[in-house]
Amino acid sequence: MKVLLLSVVLGLLYAGHGEAQLILKPFSGEWKTHYTAASNKDKITEGGPFHAYVRHLEFHANNTVDLDFYVKSDGECVKKQLTGERQQLLVYHVEYAGENEVTILHLSPDAIIGSIHNVDEEGKETDLVGVLSKRDQISDLVYQKFKKETEDKGIPEENIVNFSDNGNEIILSS
Ligand SMILES: *[C@@H]1O[C@H](CO)[C@@H](O)[C@H](O)[C@H]1NC(C)=O
Ligand SMILES: *[C@@H]1O[C@H](CO)[C@@H](O)[C@H](O)[C@H]1NC(C)=O
Secondary structure (H helix, E strand, O other), rough: HHHHHHHHHHHHOOOOOOHHHHHHHOOOOEEEEEEEOHHHHHHHOOOOOEEEEEEEEEEEEOEEEEEEEEEOOOOEEEEEEEEEEEEOOOOEEEEEHHHHHEEEEEEEEOOOEEEEEEEEEEOOOOEEEEEEOOOOOOOHHHHHHHHHHHHHHOHHHHHHEEEOOOHHHHHHOO
């Protein structure tokens, strides 16, 4: 996985704008949220904007990425679709529940770990870390990497929400 990540990063370093997206393109597809951590836990608990069940990512050649996900609000699932714009190598800007800077920290064919710096409409800042996977379960190694990233951001362990068992329920009720 490290080798793959390294080759992706090297590829991006040598690639121009459009080419960088072509390298990310194969990572498009069905992805599911497994864990999310946040410095303000109310952002990721039910009713919070980042209590989000990711379903699909599509990387485009024009430096944008489309993201499909669900959030639960008053017990109902609401489908959301957002577009992010690439700002730097692996950094996207996304408008949602305020302004977000999204950084891809780890990338492999079946796992993405990303961080989000959110500034909400009231100016409150929140750091989030999330792990998405194409599989039903993530490996211990990926989970340890995710935990390390949460620790590096100073997010306490009790602010990690486990999304891995209730994704299917969303599909059924949507
Ligand atoms: C980027 O490309 C996608 C897919 O072709 C398209 O749907 C979208 O409108 C484009 N966005 C911009 C800003 O050009
Ligand atoms: C997260 O939930 C899944 C499904 O219920 C479970 O298998 C897994 O052990 C949980 N992870 C942690 C770290 O507790």
